[in-house]
Amino acid sequence: MIKKSAADIDDDQSLDPMSISELNARIDKSESDFENGNYKTTSELLQKYN
Numbered sequence: 001m002i003k004k005s006a007a008d009i010d011d012d013q014s015l016d017p018m019s020i021s022e023l024n025a026r027i028d029k030s031e032s033d034f035e036n037g038n039y040k041t042t043s044e045l046l047q048k049y050n
Helices: 006-012 020-035 042-049
Strands: none
């Protein structure tokens, strides 16, 4: 696996601010996902990326 440097990531992406309604929609979806068990534990993430 090749890791990108911070400089490469900055060049690859253009970030735009999120509107309040977009932020609220993301929060609502995250809360719904959590309530429905659609999430990964820290241990699962560490297994995937280590």
